[in-house]
Amino acid sequence: MTAFVSALDLFSIGIGPSSSHTVGPMRAARAFAERLGADGLLEGVTRITCSLYGSLGATGLGHGTPDAVVAGLAGLKPDECDPADVRGAWSRLGADGDEVRIAGRQPVTMTQADISLEPRTRLPGHPNALTFQAWGEADALPIAEETYYSIGGGFIRRDGDAPEQSEVRRHPLPYSNAAELLALCDEHGVSFCDVARSNEVAMHGEQGIDAGLDAIWAAMSECVQHGLATEGTLPGGLGVKRRAPEVRRRLEEYDRERSADPSSLRDTSTEWLHAFALAVNEENASGGRVVTAPTNGAAGIIPAVGHYYQRFVPGADAAGIGRYLLTAAAIASLVKKNASISGAEGGCQAEVGSACAMAAGGLCAVLGGTPRQIENAAEIAMEHHLGLTCDPVAGLVQVPCIERNAIASSTAVSAARLALHGDGTHVVSLDTVIETMRQTGLDMMTKYKETSEGGLAVNVIEC
Structure with a gap:
């Protein structure tokens, strides 16, 4: 399948x-x-x-x-x-x-x-x-x-319906794991996004997939901009203050100072990356309009890294955003089929870990990575989220979820950059790390899987 x-x-x-x-x-x-x-x-x-x-x-x-x-x-x-x-x-x-x-x-x-x-x-x-x-x-x-x-x-x-099955007949380039995806890339001389696009066109047509991707990115961008501009305290009783607007103001000031003094060595790209992620997840925590990527709890990572690409990578363009999203979707498909993207099933490794792998692979692709470098980037990102628990304080998608998206965005960029320094050869395959994530989720105690019965969810209250 x-x-x-x-x-x-x-x-x-x-x-x-x-x-x-x-x-x-x-x-x-x-x-x-x-x-x-x-x-x-x-x-x-x-x-x-x-x-x-x-x-x-x-x-x-x-x-x-x-x-x-x-x-x-x-x-x-x-x-x-x-x-x-x-x-x-x-x-x-x-x-x-x-x-x-x-x-x-x-x-x-x-x-x-x-x-x-x-x-x-x-x-x-x-x-x-x-x-x-x-x-x-x-x-x-x-x-x-x-x-x-x-x-x-x-x-x-x-309940009672057969587990969801993709329509094989409508996928000209089907694959069930990363090894098969890499083999398709080798056979056809293409990359992850090209495989994904071939399958998308068969399902939605050229205009349908292009319009769909444009709508997705427009919604992600609107979410980032709204989050960067909206002040206040998040609902739910924890008193968590929205931080993205203040971070934006400070970074704009730093950037103005740097423009006035070209000798300044301060690089704000990573801090902007964090601001983009905070903006999305603060919007999510307030119940606003967001794009599931691949979940809401991890919704800030894909938009943040995409905005990082647009703002700080020379030559970035709209076509690159399309390749970024399609590559990320190709990787997410592997995780969804062979493990889980559900925090209640696999802990936060299944949400933030998956999103980080998607963003790392997508960024590696638009930075010119080969299929094996892309696979390596996704593997690095997922590997370093293994065992991550889902323990939201007070059952709210705020602590530690908002900051976790910002940090994972940095990890995604680091994984992509690290993979580009190699030739794609590595010890642990993406298939292996996805299977390890699945097994880890099965072994993880229920109280660490989106129940707010363990971890920070109980210790923050007790402290």
């Missing part, structure tokens, strides 16, 4: 703060509401309940999962809705309830109690599970019940 996943699916435009806890549950809720309509059951529904299991139950409140469920049931889509319409959707229900129009049509009174948190119950399909039940006026049993899994990156799977 081919590993390839389209960049238009991996980089999905949505809302914060979490792809698995906000975007995925919203899509699942909308899918359930649409199935009620398709099955002719919607008009008979008088009540809907939802149970959030495992990681969704443990950190759902901090990640805005109940809000996302209510918004999805009402028919909202994460890529089209106003983020303000999602924030507070559940808390506005109150104890007495309020009307929610299921699928935008059927009026149903919902209360906050209709969405329950079940953190100690973990379903076998995935740590992020949610079950919907629709009830009629006098029915002792639900008239419809479905369970969905939010499997990372905003992707969902309905």
